[in-house]
Amino acid sequence: MANKLPNRAAICETLLTHAKTDPDIFVLCSDSRGSASLTQFAEAFPEQFVEIGIAEQNLVSVAAGLASCGKKVFAASPACFLSTRSYEQAKIDVAYSNTNVTLIGISGGVSYGALGMSHHSAQDIAAMAALPNMRVYLPSDRHQTKKLIEALLLDEKPAYVRVGRNPVEDIYTEQDAPFELDKAVWLRGKDEKADIALIACGETVKPALVAAELLEAEGIRASVLDMYCVKPLDRAAVVEAATNARAVVTVEEHSPFGGLGAMVAQVVSERCPKMVKNLALPDAPVVTGTSAEVFAYYGLDALGIAKAAKEVLA
Amino acid sequence: MDAKELEVLSWKLRQDVLDIIVAGDGGHIGGDMSLMNALLVLYENHLRVSPETADDPDRDRFVLSKGHSMETYYAVLCEMGFLDLKDVKARFSKFGSPYIGHPNNKLPGIEMNSGSLGHGLPVCVGMALAGKRGGKKYRVYTVMGDGELAEGSVWEGAMAAAHFGLDNLCAVVDRNGLQISGPTEEVMAHEPLEARFRSFGWHVLEVDGNSIPALDAAFTAAKMLSGKPTVILAHTTKGYGSELMENRADWHHHLPTAEEYAQIKSDFAARKEAAAHGE
Known part of the structure; x- marks a missing residue:
């Protein structure tokens, strides 16, 4: 496989680029900065990074509170936990209160293959899509992931983004990644x-x-x-x-x-x-x-x- | 507003709550009554927000975590000019109405939706953190019920508030000792509550939560405390204001009958009269 960059790393690169000029971008993790590839962001922008610890419910509620005060919040946690443990926080504090939070479900689907059902997220699309106001995105490669995150930075609505753990083969190129939000x-x-x-x-x-x-x-x-x-x-x-x-x-x-x-x-x-x-x-x-x-x-x-x-x- | 004026006003607002509940055919009257004085003192004397500054980034924030006490929140928001009492009474709980039984942030003055318990404190941690990181001077307040403290998310939020040193955050616990099934200590014990919050790294103030001067002093004191968040454990009486409903778990969301309404109204009027004459 030519590409060595997982989609989660593309998210970090994109946020790093934009945080240089936008102090309102906030990134939250639940002891997941490594698995979310967000360590670099945490080091580069410590004032725009919030470590919540292993507490997904708190992760999502704190994200919503920050967003209600004008921050553009990206909360990253393994999809298996983010879409279940903190489902009600996604429902009430993000979707229902309509806050500018992008939930990033990392290592989604069966990415954690051998770790068992606790670590699989085969239900996240159904769960998140059933929430009014919540949008659901599954980008296919790193170039599309970058375009998606850039588009989400421009609006103020809730979204759930699921990415996998491992690098995936490119479908697009840096120069040729046609993208229009909400158009296949x-x-x-x-x-x-x-x-x-x-x-x-x-x-x-x-x-x-x-x-x-x-x-x-x-x-x-x-x-x-x-x-x-x-x-x-x-x-x-x-x-x-x-x-x-x-x-x-x-x-x-x-x-x-x-x-x-x-x-x-x-x-x-x-x-x-x-x-x-x-x-x-x-x-x-x-x-x-x-x-x-x-x-x-x-x-x-x-x-x-x-x-x-x-x-x-x- | 001084304590006497607030006391008199509180009885007028309790009557508004009663009327809203009767007009809407339901509400959470017991917790409404224990919440009233804390919310009234907070809005009148401490919370820096008004209809004119509702979008000001520097405004203070309030989240009603015990969202089911919405009728008291309506009465206070109407008094503060955010909402129109006549309109609330006319449309509360009616088909298509924005005046639902829990906070609706499509209404002016309401920051966040709630209704499910255990959300207010963690959300306020985010608000307070945004203030700290952004160099803002605003303060953040929430009121929780005591039965609500059984939600694990409350303690996730409490842990984080202390971890981040959020001394711009003040939580109030409406400690009326009752929840829908009975006494909180029988349903799921919270004591020693003061020690629990202290061990989580909070300043703790215990006050008579029915006393307007005591609540006023506690909110003032909380602003002076630094380095840690503050919780005010407000020892209140569920159904406060009429013996008919005081300390009765079955009045958690009881709809008064016509006779009960008349009795409660008469009790409120007598207490208002007494307050006006300084008794």
């Missing part, structure tokens, strides 16, 4: 007829893109949408992708309930009914392994996605 990115097949539309988010975008290439080699045309904005879902892009294809396959590192697949299926069934196959983690504790091993086991890798697409079209 067409990676293949925009304005073209396709056999299958692949819609993915976060770390499953790259496997979906490779799957499209595998399918093309077999004469199957696949469009690919990077739906980093799971909420608000880019409904227009979903409708366009589904309309131009015979069927849709969604891919996500998440429970089969309440995530990207469920949301896409809602839109497609309402606006342009056709077959939607959801590829996701199982409704069960996940098998032990690295992200790549787990993805392959559950058919969320390129081969699994291509296989599912062919089955849907058969």
Whole structure:
């Protein structure tokens, strides 16, 4: 793999750059600055960094209090804890009070592969998306992550951003990372007829893109949408992708309930009914392994996605 | 405002609370009554905020952590000019109304939403930290219920407030000793409460929370204390103001009947009269 920079490090780089000229940027961690790649920020801007200790509920409430006093707050903690232990703080103090807090769920999904279900966050999309005012983003690579954080610095609304622990292969380049907030990115097949539309988010975008290439080699045309904005879902892009294809396959590192697949299926069934196959983690504790091993086991890798697409079209 | 004026005003506002509750067909009257004097003294004599300065970055902040005592908060916000009492009475709890049973920060004067317990103190830690780090002189206040202290998040916030040396933060505990199921010490004991807060690194002031002069003195004293946050343990009476409801857990959210309303109204009027004549 060429890229050695995980998305979490891209977040730190972006915040470091902007904090130089913006004293209102505040970063909070819950004894997680190392795993969030935010140590450099803590050292460079100690007055804009707050260490909360292992207390996720406090992390989120303190973040909301700072935000209510004009700060642009980024609170980073492992997604498994941030989206469950402090869920009510996200609901009341961030979403309901509508404070300018970006919750950053690090090491999301099955990033902590071998550490067990306590450390997996296969429910965070469903949980966070169910909160009014809360937006949910799963950027697919470091370049998109940078663009996303820059966009979130410009608005004052709540958001949840999930990133993985490990470096992921680049999809975009520094010069070519098309990005518009809350608009999905067409990676293949925009304005073209396709056999299958692949819609993915976060770390499953790259496997979906490779799957499209595998399918093309077999004469199957696949469009690919990077739906980093799971909420608000880019409904227009979903409708366009589904309309131009015979069927849709969604891919996500998440429970089969309440995530990207469920949301896409809602839109497609309402606006342009056709077959939607959801590829996701199982409704069960996940098998032990690295992200790549787990993805392959559950058919969320390129081969699994291509296989599912062919089955849907058969 | 001097103590006598505040005392007289408090009885007028208790009547407003009673009317709001009856108009809305429900409320948390017991805790409303134990909260009244602390909130009134705070807003009249200490909290530096007004409808004209509601957006001033240097204003003092207040978060009602025991959000269910909203009717008292309405009465005080109306008295301070943030809201219109007639409008609150007309629309409280009605369909589509912004006047709901817990703080709604879409209304003027209300900083944060609450309703779920254990949120106010941690949020105020963030507000106070923003003030400290930003070189601001504002102070931050919250009022918690005593039953609320069973929430672990209160103690996460208490730990952090001391860790960051937030002497611009003052918390009040409405220590009325009762929660919905009965006495707090039977439901889940908090004593020794003074020692608990002290061991968490706080200044602790214990006062008669029904006494306006005592509360006034405590808020003044808290401003002088440095290096640590301050908690005022306000020993209050749930349902304060009418024997009909005083110290009765079943009046936590009891809706007075017509007869009870008349009795309470008469009790408030008598206490107001006595206060006006310096008794």
